[in-house]
Amino acid sequence: MLMNKDSGPASGEAKLQYGPNGFRVLRGGQHVFCAASGVPIALDELRYWSVEYQEAYASAELATERLKL
Template sequence: MNRHENGFGGSKAELVYGDGEYHVVRKGTFVVCAVTGANIPLEDLRYWHADRQEAYADAAAALKRELELRGQE
């Protein structure tokens, strides 16, 4: 269990992802990776897709999602 599970240490944030930045709609300490389901602390959030409004835990997760949608996985 990590610090973001079961309400310990934070809550899920709701964001609107833009090009190079995001805006907080609902305050929280983490978002969930669209590929892995892992909780991503906001201070560690570096990868997202603005058109899809999805967050990714890392570059590998972002690439995996892109390949899935292109039918190349």
């Protein structure tokens, strides 16, 4: 699922490109922020995102609510 472009780990917020089957790390980091709640999501716990909106979500429920808008 996780494909690194950067050579090493970094701290802070990562920049990702979301695809239909996974995501690509454009800038290294340890987390991204949920577009619906604003909570940080560790990259190894990231399971929900929108390819169309290029956003991450902390849970399936938050993703569903966000995508209803």
